Amino acid sequence: MQIDHASGRPYYAQLVAGIEHDIRTGLLQPDDRLPSVREMARQHLLNPNTVSKAYKQLEASRVIRTVAGKGTYVNGLNADEIRRDVQHRLRQVVQQAQQVGIDIAALHQWLDQMEDKTV
Numbered sequence: 001m002q003i004d005h006a007s008g009r010p011y012y013a014q015l016v017a018g019i020e021h022d023i024r025t026g027l028l029q030p031d032d033r034l035p036s037v038r039e040m041a042r043q044h045l046l047n048p049n050t051v052s053k054a055y056k057q058l059e060a061s062r063v064i065r066t067v068a069g070k071g072t073y074v075n076g077l078n079a080d081e082i083r084r085d086v087q088h089r090l091r092q093v094v095q096q097a098q099q100v101g102i103d104i105a106a107l108h109q110w111l112d113q114m115e116d117k118t119v
Contacts, residue, residue: 003044011046015054020063023074030076034064 001018003011022028034040037055041048055072058064062081066072097107 001044003046005045011044011050012054012057015040015044015046015051016057019054019058023063028074030074032074034072034074036071 001015001022003014003018005011007014019028019034028034034055035043037048037051040046040051044051055064055066059066062075064072065075094104094107097103
């Protein structure tokens, strides 16, 4: 994982994206231990508060977990939990769309277009 210090993207967001990418690609496996906040900050020349913010965001998303006195670990993927989370977020998107007059048919069309681009 690399942090681009010349990028305009916040460092914590780069760190979150990097850890998520490493998990998706298998570089990080469930129960792998992440470096401590201070060690991660030292490795990437970041302020420890920046790393802490990234770790907190990843914890809130249940991507990682911190065990007091032991460290921070990658969570395993729970397909049912992920499915519920996606459904919840999709409900929120549908509600927002309806509030501004976007109907379900338009959302279906957008999803179909997205699917065509990923295949």
